[in-house]
Amino acid sequence: MASxxxxxxxxxxxxFGVEVHTVQEVLSYNEYTPVPLAPPAVGGLFNLRGQVIxxxxxxxxxxxxxxxxxxxxxxxxxxxxxxxxSLVVDRIGEVVDLDDETFEPPPDxxxxxxxxxxxxxxxxxxxxMLALDVNQAVDTYRATT
Amino acid sequence: MEDLGEIVGEFLxxxxxxxxxxxxxxxxxxxxxxxxxxxxxxxxxxxxxxxxSGFLAFSRLETxxxxxxxxxxxxxxxxxxxxxxxxTVLLATIDGVRSLLSxxxxxxxxxxxxxxxxxxxxxxxxNAGEAAAPAEAAPAAEAEAAAPAAAAEETxxxxxxTPVRPxxxxxxxxRRPLGEMLVESGAAxxxxxxxxxxxxxxxxxxxxxxxxxxxxxxxxxxxxxxLQAQTPKRSIADSAIRVDVDLLDTLLxxxxxxxxxxxxxxxxxxxxxxxxxxxxxxxLGMITSELQEGIMKTRMQPIEHxxxxxxxxxxxxxxxxxxxxxxxxxxxxxxxxxxxxxxxKDPLTHLVRNAVDHxxxxxxRRIASGKGPEGTLTLRAYHEGGHVAVExxxxxxxxxxxxxxxxxxxxxxxxxDQIPNMDKRDIMAMVFQPGFSTAAKVTxxxxxxxxxxxxxxxxxxxxxxxxxxxxxxxxxxxxxxIPLTLAIxxxxxxDCGDQRYVVPQVAVLELVFIDGQSTKIEYASGAPVYRLRxxxxxxxxxxxxxxxxxxxxxxxxxxxxxADGRRFGLVVDRVLNTEEVVxxxxxxxxxxxxxxxxxTILGDGKVGLILDVSSxxxxxxxxxxxxxxxxxxSSRAVAGGGTGERLLVTAVGERRVAIPLxxxxxxxEFPRDRIEHAGSREVVQYRGQIxxxxxxSHxxxxxxxxxxxxxxxxxxxxxxxxxxALVVDRIVDIAENSTTARRDAEEDGLVGTAVIQxxxxxxxxxxxxxxxxxxxxxxxxxxxxxxxxx
Numbered sequence: 023m024a025s026x027x028x029x030x031x032x033x034x035x036x037x038f039g040v041e042v043h044t045v046q047e048v049l050s051y052n053e054y055t056p057v058p059l060a061p062p063a064v065g066g067l068f069n070l071r072g073q074v075i076x077x078x079x080x081x082x083x084x085x086x087x088x089x090x091x092x093x094x095x096x097x098x099x100x101x102x103x104x105x106x107x108s109l110v111v112d113r114i115g116e117v118v119d120l121d122d123e124t125f126e127p128p129p130d131x132x133x134x135x136x137x138x139x140x141x142x143x144x145x146x147x148x149x150x151m152l153a154l155d156v157n158q159a160v161d162t163y164r165a166t167t
Numbered sequence: 168m169e170d171l172g173e174i175v176g177e178f179l180x181x182x183x184x185x186x187x188x189x190x191x192x193x194x195x196x197x198x199x200x201x202x203x204x205x206x207x208x209x210x211x212x213x214x215x216x217x218x219x220s221g222f223l224a225f226s227r228l229e230t231x232x233x234x235x236x237x238x239x240x241x242x243x244x245x246x247x248x249x250x251x252x253x254x255t256v257l258l259a260t261i262d263g264v265r266s267l268l269s270x271x272x273x274x275x276x277x278x279x280x281x282x283x284x285x286x287x288x289x290x291x292x293x294n295a296g297e298a299a300a301p302a303e304a305a306p307a308a309e310a311e312a313a314a315p316a317a318a319a320e321e322t323x324x325x326x327x328x329t330p331v332r333p334x335x336x337x338x339x340x341x342r343r344p345l346g347e348m349l350v351e352s353g354a355a356x357x358x359x360x361x362x363x364x365x366x367x368x369x370x371x372x373x374x375x376x377x378x379x380x381x382x383x384x385x386x387x388x389x390x391x392x393x394l395q396a397q398t399p400k401r402s403i404a405d406s407a408i409r410v411d412v413d414l415l416d417t418l419l420x421x422x423x424x425x426x427x428x429x430x431x432x433x434x435x436x437x438x439x440x441x442x443x444x445x446x447x448x449x450x451l452g453m454i455t456s457e458l459q460e461g462i463m464k465t466r467m468q469p470i471e472h473x474x475x476x477x478x479x480x481x482x483x484x485x486x487x488x489x490x491x492x493x494x495x496x497x498x499x500x501x502x503x504x505x506x507x508x509x510x511x512k513d514p515l516t517h518l519v520r521n522a523v524d525h526x527x528x529x530x531x532r533r534i535a536s537g538k539g540p541e542g543t544l545t546l547r548a549y550h551e552g553g554h555v556a557v558e559x560x561x562x563x564x565x566x567x568x569x570x571x572x573x574x575x576x577x578x579x580x581x582x583x584d585q586i587p588n589m590d591k592r593d594i595m596a597m598v599f600q601p602g603f604s605t606a607a608k609v610t611x612x613x614x615x616x617x618x619x620x621x622x623x624x625x626x627x628x629x630x631x632x633x634x635x636x637x638x639x640x641x642x643x644x645x646x647x648x649i650p651l652t653l654a655i656x657x658x659x660x661x662d663c664g665d666q667r668y669v670v671p672q673v674a675v676l677e678l679v680f681i682d683g684q685s686t687k688i689e690y691a692s693g694a695p696v697y698r699l700r701x702x703x704x705x706x707x708x709x710x711x712x713x714x715x716x717x718x719x720x721x722x723x724x725x726x727x728x729x730a731d732g733r734r735f736g737l738v739v740d741r742v743l744n745t746e747e748v749v750x751x752x753x754x755x756x757x758x759x760x761x762x763x764x765x766x767t768i769l770g771d772g773k774v775g776l777i778l779d780v781s782s783x784x785x786x787x788x789x790x791x792x793x794x795x796x797x798x799x800x801s802s803r804a805v806a807g808g809g810t811g812e813r814l815l816v817t818a819v820g821e822r823r824v825a826i827p828l829x830x831x832x833x834x835x836e837f838p839r840d841r842i843e844h845a846g847s848r849e850v851v852q853y854r855g856q857i858x859x860x861x862x863x864s865h866x867x868x869x870x871x872x873x874x875x876x877x878x879x880x881x882x883x884x885x886x887x888x889x890x891x892a893l894v895v896d897r898i899v900d901i902a903e904n905s906t907t908a909r910r911d912a913e914e915d916g917l918v919g920t921a922v923i924q925x926x927x928x929x930x931x932x933x934x935x936x937x938x939x940x941x942x943x944x945x946x947x948x949x950x951x952x953x954x955x956x957x
Contacts, residue, residue, distance in 0.1 A: 055774040056666060058713035059760050067766060067774040071424075074751045074766040074774050162756050 024122045028144070030115030030151055031098055033080045037115060037151045039144065044156050046101045048114055050094040051077075061162040065091050065110050075099065077108040078160050085135035100156055107160045118151075120144050128152070178219050179272050180409075182264070185212045187475050189261055193254055194478040200249035209257075210239045216264060228267045231282045234289040235260035241293060251486075256292045258479065259285050345375050345393055354389030355379055412505065415466050422455075422462045423749035429455045430746075430770045463504070470548045470557065471499035473512040477519050481544060484523045491530055491541040492523055501548035503555055507649055510629045511557065514622040518559040518645045519544065521619075526561035526643050536640060538562070554631075554673070560644040566637035568594050575600070582836075584880055584897035587818070595635050599623040627781065630656065630673060630764075648673070658748045658767075660775065661726070662741040663709045664716065667775050669748055669767055674780040676727040676734070678742055683721035688738070697725055697736050706736040712783060713762070730781035737783070746770070750777065815882065816928060817895035819863045823928040824895070825921070826882055835892070836878040848940075853890065858883070861940035862894040863931070867917070884937060891940040893931075 028039035029048070054066030054077060065079040065088070077097060081089045089095070089110055097108040124145045128137060139158050144151045189212050196205045217232035235257060241247040263285040267277045346364060349355035363378040371378065376393075379385040429452055436448040478494050485492040503511070527533075527542030534540055547558040568591055575581040575597040586594065601620040623633045630650045637643040650656060650673065657672040679697065681688055688695050688706060695706040704727065711717050718740060725736040748767040753776075757763055764779035814825040837851050842860065844850070849860040860881065881892040918932045937944050 053773050055766075055776065057757060057760070057763070057776065058666075058715055059762060060757055064756070067776075069768050069772055069774050074753065074768070076756060 025119050026122070027117055027119055028151065028153065029098065029117050031096070031109075031111040032113040032115060033084065033111050034086055037146070037149055038080075038111075038154050039115075039118070039120075039151045040098070040100065040109075040154050040156055040159075042117060044100050046099045046106050048096065048098050050096050052092075052094045054091045054095075062088065063162040065089065065095075068097075068108075070099065070106070070108075073106065075106055075108050076162075077110050078162055079110045080159065081110075083135065083139060083159060083162075100160060102160065103157070109159060118146070120146075120151075125153075175223060175271070178223060179268055182216050182219075182268055185216060186261055186265055186268075188212060190258070190479045191475050193257055193261070194482050196249060197251060197254045197482070203243070206239065206243045206249075210236065210243055213239060213264075225267070225271060225277050227277045227280065227282050228264065228271075231260060231263050231267065231286060234286045235264075238289050238293050247293070252295075253292055255486075256285075256288050258483075260289060345390075348393045349379070349385055349389065352389065352393065354393065355385040359384040410465070412466075415462070415505075418462050419466065422459045425455050426459055426747070426749060427768045427772075431772050434770055466505045467502040468505050468508055469500050469502050470508065470511075470555075471496075473508050473515060474499055474546060477516065477546065480516060480519060481523055484520060485527075488524065489529065490523065490527055492527055493541050493543050495543055495545045496547075497545065498548040499546075501550065501555055503649065507629055510625060511631075511647065511649060514625045514633075514647065515557065515559070517619075517622050518647075519546070522559055522561040522563070522643070522645070526563035528564050532564075536564075555649045557647040557649060558644055559647075560642060562642040565639040565641060565643055566595050566598070566635065567639070568637075571595060571597050582878070587897060587899060592634070592636060595637060598635065599633060630671060632673070656748060656750055657745060658777065659726070659745050660743040660769065661709075661724070661739040662743065663713070663739045664718070667743070667769060667773070668709070668739075669769075669775045669777040670726060670728070670737070671764070671777065671780065672745060674728045674730055676729055679725040679727065679736070681720065681723050681725060681738075688720045688723075688725075695720075695738070699727065699736070704734060704736045706738055707783060708738045709778075710738075710740075728780050728784070730784045733784055735784055737780075748775070748777070814928075814930075816899040817863070817880075817882065818897050818899050819867060819895055822867065823899065824863060824867065824917075824931050825928045826893070826931045826933060835881050835883055837881060837892075838878050842879070851892070853883075853892070856890060858890050858892050859940045860892045860894050861936060863936065864894075864896070866936055866939050867929075884933065889941070889944060891937050891944060893936055893940070 027042040029042050029045045030037055030039040032038070049070075051068050051070075054068050056066045057064055057076075063079050063082040065077040065082075067074055067076055069075075075097075077091075077095075079089050081087065089112075091110070096111050096114050098111055098114070099106050099108045126143045126145070128140045128143055132140065136152070139154055140152045141155045142153045144153060189209050192205050192209045192212075196202060196209065199205070213232055213236050217229055217236055220226075220228040220232060238247075238253065238257065238260075242249055242253065247253070263280070263282050267280045267282065270277050270280050346355070346360040350357050350360055359379060359382075360375070363375055363382070363384070366378060367373075367375065373381070376385075376390045380387055380390055429448075433448045433452055436444045474496055477496075481492055481494045522544055527544065528536070530540035533542065543562050545558070545560040547556075547560065549556055572581065572586045572589075572594050575594070576583050576586070578600075580597055580600050581589075581594075599619050599622070626633045626647055626649070632648045634646045634648075635643065636646070658669045659672055659675060661668050661670055679686060679699070681697075686697075688697055690696070695708060697704045697706055704725075706725065708717060720738075724739050724742045726739060726742065727734060727736050748769075750765045751767055753763055753766050761782045762779055763776045765777045767775050767777055769775040814827060816823055816825050818824075835853070837853075841851050842849050843852070845857065845859075849862070850857050851860060852858070879894050880897050881894050882898075883890055883892050917929045919930045921928055921930060
């Protein structure tokens with residue numbers, strides 16, 4: 023039985039997950055440089071060991087209000103396509119092993135921006151985890167167009 | 168290329184270098200046909216290629232090189248003179264070798280490259296030579312071919328005495344043979360050297376010098392001197408290594424990181440204030456700077472590297488155009504970062520081709536204009552304030568400013584009325600616009616209107632700038648300003664809002680502090696401007712451009728910037744300092760914003776955005792409307808209080824007519840087809856009103872040629888809700904009239920004449936002009952007033 027590892031995190035009380043191999047690292051960072059005129063989903067830029075990383079506000083991607091980038095904020099840094107990119111999340115969860123058996127497509131009742139970002143639902147003990155489409159999640163032009 | 172052996176790879180690389188050298192030498196040889204040094208050098212280089220290709224079993228390459236070598240040997244032996252035709256054939260041979268090499272590099276074989284026709288040309292050339300001076304039979308050359316590639320090991324030497332024998336050269340290096348040097352310096356007798364060589368050929372494994380010494384044919388001192396003279400070349404070859412450019416790039420990036428880390432550390436240490444730590448930090452700082460410098464140096468190459476191909480380009484092109492061009496190179500040792508050299512190569516080649524094609528005239532035309540038949544094309548490179556300037560200067564006919572202006576109008580790049588207000592150099596800069604060509608005919612070289620814009624784009628992409636200056640009849644200078652390196656730039660950090668931004672220093676001309684008292688920002692219907700030494704500078708507020716909250720006008724700085732040939736001022740809250748910043752490519756998702764050229768890590772570890780000055784200018788719609796807003800601005804600025812009377816100077820036919828600025832409400836342009844007729848009057852609809860027009864040319868009896876164009880320029884005058892428009896040919900300038908001579912005029916419609924900007928200018932009787940447009944203008948007004956009174 024095939025199983026996959028997911029790194030989980032919470033945004034607005036909802037548990038999300040991305041496959042572990044897409045994650046470069048997870049860290050908390052507290053100084054962001056805003057980018058005027060950038061798409062709203064771009065929270066800002068920060069310096070990761072000399073590399074300039076764009077932080078994508080997952081809340082905005084999900085159609086919620088911007089997260090205030092004050093104080094330490096958790097970043098899930100994804101390897102991305104050629105350049106790392108960060109997802110700003112509320113809280114980091116565990117890394118979980120999930121059987122494909124627990125997977126289901128997103129429920130039909132799920133709609134709005136979230137529907138486009140989610141590839142499926144995993145039934146965990148007591149709660150549901152939405153598996154994110156990594157490419158969609160960091161596509162900052164998606165929400166605005 | 169992976170499947171090729173290392174030897175082949177090295178052979179290709181070396182051969183390419185050798186070919187470039189041969190190209191240069193051939194072109195020089197054409198200039199000085201008697202130079203034996205050049206011939207020998209070319210001969211040796213081509214021989215090396217022949218030898219190695221034989222060794223590696225590239226038979227077609229070998230045959231071709233052999234043919235070239237045979238022809239060269241005739242030149243070397245003086246059997247045949249060096250003529251332009253010979254050079255052309257030899258150059259063709261080199262090209263053939265080059266395409267064979269490329270073919271080998273691409274698919275590992277030398278198929279499909281046509282060498283036969285080139286070889287035929289070479290033979291024809293040799294036969295031509297033979298017809299002139301029959302000598303030197305082909306069999307000798309055939310024999311050569313049979314003895315290739317025994318070329319490694321120690322060197323048997325070609326000597327004066329044995330000219331026919333091909334000289335197997337060492338594959339690596341191009342040292343001068345020891346025997347030759349000894350003979351030349353008189354330290355050994357030619358026959359002794361000859362016999363020593365013979366011994367080597369017969370299997371004596373001792374080196375030439377050893378043989379000569381042991382047989383007492385030469386003095387030890389002389390031999391060691393000659394060996395010394397040989398050595399430097401070898402030692403360069405041995406002490407230099409080839410390094411992968413990627414590795415250098417990685418090193419450079421890491422040093423960039425180190426610089427940033429140092430900046431942070433030094434800042435932190437300063438705050439702590441511990442003396443020992445400060446010293447250590449300073450030391451670290453120094454070492455880092457030196458390391459950075461060292462790494463930079465490894466990437467530096469003399470500009471000669473890209474110039475080396477140009478003599479050939481110039482020669483071929485001038486020959487095909489029947490022009491005579493001498494190429495002069497100055498400062499070829501000037502060094503540039505490798506990646507920049509690559510980026511500059513094509514633009515430079517284009518400028519050179521363009522200069523030969525369009526810049527330098529045909530010999531007849533040159534003579535007719537009193538110049539020598541041979542044109543001079545000068546390439547010049549030098550350091551200038553943290554930049555490298557590269558100039559391509561010709562002594563040709565120069566740019567035709569009128570023609571460029573006319574073309575710019577035809578292409579819709581400029582309005583006709585803009586031109587008189589424009590600086591000559593700004594007009595010339597139009598040639599950098601896409602699709603711009605004033606060439607009367609399209610040649611296969613240039614004139615298609617692609618090129619100059621590409622030159623400009625390419626140079627700007629690497630943070631450089633292009634400009635052109637030209638004097639009619641004397642020539643044109645194209646000037647490229649190139650940053651020394653790509654990765655680290657000098658920049659100014661500025662504050663705007665609560666964020667810090669970085670402006671490349673190359674774009675900054677000067678800084679002005681606005682205190683709101685002696686210096687202040689003025690507004691032209693909302694558009695901010697600043698009077699910089701009497702000229703209006705359009706301003707861009709950075710906070711507004713970035714969509715941030717707009718701050719105050721006091722206690723701010725104006726950075727006077729230059730981009731795309733336009734000047735403008737960028738208003739920022741604070742200018743902090745200049746520092747070297749490491750440019751980081753910005754995530755691709757921000758490219759579309761277009762305002763940022765990149766990002767960098769600031770001293771405090773935060774990310775700072777580097778502003779893209781030219782797109783900032785473009786986004787702020789400065790480009791097209793600059794002139795216009797200038798004028799409008801000054802018309803408003805008057806109220807703010809100027810000394811003396813300010814005048815709007817217009818052109819009407821041949822005459823210059825000044826209108827007091829405080830009577831001017833707006834400057835407008837109306838499309839000609841919007842002009843309608845009401846009775847005998849011309850009117851336009853303007854802001855829901857009927858605006859009567861009066862043509863000053865009619866009023867003043869200045870019947871010149873009606874200016875052409877889609878639009879008419881008008882000066883709108885409003886009072887008490889009524890407006891009239893004065894039609895002028897064009898707006899010239901705004902001038903201050905305080906001390907100039909003035910004389911009362913007898914002429915109708917004028918109140919006087921004054922000298923403004925060294926030109927006689929007539930002062931318009933505005934009241935009279937307005938009445939001409941609308942006889943009831945004032946009476947109605949008075950009636951209205953009476954009504955109010957009543």
